Amino acid sequence: MTQEHLSNNEFFTQLANLFEHNRKKGHGSVYLTQKRMAFDTEGYPPSPTKVADDPLWDTHPENPLPIIIRASNNKSDKRPGTDRKDIDKIKLSTIVQPDQLDAFYVRYAEACRAGMSGLKKRDKKKGKKDKKKKKRGTAVETKG
């Protein structure tokens, strides 16, 4: 568990590779996790007195905390009779500082949308079936 955290930029390149890998393989999963980075940062772990005084101490920390984003694929083992191959687990992680959070998530959303290409595309045929409904739908859209 001595793996280095990647920089945000490096993380996005690796994440794109991970999704690409998944696409080439045609099956498999990509796991993404996010969590507060409560340790290895200044001021943490909190002093025991702080915890004893206020059990809700972590709901109002003095300074914003960074969050950690992890990404991994699923490990798979070769199995006779199937096209499964030995694939090592790929693990990525990056730490996002609070002031970069919003910018990070904009890129994150783009990376995920590009990567998750297997999901169902919007069904355009449905709207054409019922013209009245379609008209109503567009009217609502322009309003909103």
Next chain:
Amino acid sequence: MPFSRSDYSPISPAKSYLALRPAPIPSSRYPTTAIAMPYFKTSTEWYEQSSLLLKARPTTTRITSKYTVLKPTPSKIKKRQKYLDKQAAKLADPSRTSSPPPSSAQNPEEPTTTFALKTYDPESGTCLQYETTKAAEVGRLIGSLGRLGRHMAALPEVLEDLSAPAEGTGLATPRIEDDIKVGGMGEGKAGGTGGGGGGGKKKKKGKK
């Protein structure tokens, strides 16, 4: 916006995460109440409940998203094929002409692809889940992940409301502008409120 529990419906399964927290002993390793692990029908519901959970337990709660592509098993392929045959037979039957044509002739060997979100707090054992198969939802869901990320980072919520609509609506062009705004938000609140106020209103309209 102050945190008020009355905003949410009383029937929701996980309305009072703050109440779940054991007050005197902060280091309780085991869930003290019944474990809640619902699948939500809408992503907004998932988001609201997750944000409540994060407010109560910001340090231990984690959000896992899983994008998975599964090849169907041979039995599943058979089942799908059977269904397709049935549909074809129905169409051929002249007495049933009124029935609408099948919207999508699915290839029986097409893989099942899903995107699942899971908010889990190991201390209380709460697990909130949402699953989708639609590509259109991904942008919005990552947007909510970002807003929940602000809870995790303990950033103020006011700013979150302003930056949220731009990410949520998934418009392509204003995104870049917003990116810049977001970047500068750390220094001055005033600039953020001026730019984002209109966006907030827009989103409310769209929701209704």
